[in-house]
Amino acid sequence: MIFPIEELIEYNGNMYEITSAASRRSYQLSMLNDPEIEENQSKVVSLAARQVFQKLIEFRLEE
DSSP states (O other): OOOOHHHHHHOOSOHHHHHHHHHHHHHHHHHHTOHHHHHTTTOHHHHHHHHHHTTSSOOOOOO
16 A cells, blocks of 8 residues: 555645544554554554545644
């Protein structure tokens, strides 16, 4: 899996928000040593970004 460039280009929302969500999710996946990382050739950031863009996870920024 490569970084989901198409979704990034077509994204109309807050870029800071989506970047923060993918970054935080990457950290979570690496800390949990999620087995899906191995299935994704150890590409944690692309896995996290895919999960965020495909809405497999929910996120929100706290104020």
